[in-house]
Amino acid sequence: MYKISEFAAITGLTKETLRYYAEVKLLEPAYINPHNNYRYYDDGSYFLATLLGKLRRFGFTIQEMISVTEDESFYHLEDLLIQKRENIQLKIEDLCKQTEEIDDFLKSGREDKNDD
Structure with missing residues (x-):
């Protein structure tokens, strides 16, 4: 114990x-x-x-x-883990899209400064 x-x-x-x-x-x-x-x-x-x-x-x-x-048989554990993994993967994809949008936004701001 x-x-x-x-x-x-x-x-x-x-x-x-x-x-x-x-x-x-x-x-x-x-x-x-x-x-x-x-x-x-x-x-x-x-x-x-x-x-x-x-x-x-x-x-x-x-x-x-x-x-x-x-x-107690943990019968559904594998299904829950697969679902959790899929949700995490979707979040990763969403975060990647957000970082791309931020990069594009920053790039457009730099281009505007160069036009001056």
């Missing part, structure tokens, strides 16, 4: 994040000491904590993460 600070260190999640995940029933401690309310996590929690950390870095919302964990 790991205290919350130890578990945070090995998973890369903060203690605050672990407390919040417990609050929203996303990742609950394996045991809470009734005398001091210390939270303890076990090795079984490690896989889920690692998965949640990855999903968060991939831009999943808390609700999406809850949906993934409720589907």
Whole structure:
């Protein structure tokens, strides 16, 4: 069993994040000491904590993460990841278009100065 600070260190999640995940029933401690309310996590929690950390870095919302964990078979995880990837790709394309527009705008401003 790991205290919350130890578990945070090995998973890369903060203690605050672990407390919040417990609050929203996303990742609950394996045991809470009734005398001091210390939270303890076990090795079984490690896989889920690692998965949640990855999903968060991939831009999943808390609700999406809850949906993934409720589907214990992770049957829809691949579909969600593909959809998330497609959304990211669309954002990248949009940002590239925006940078091109900025470059064109800057270029047109320079051309106007050269005409003077």
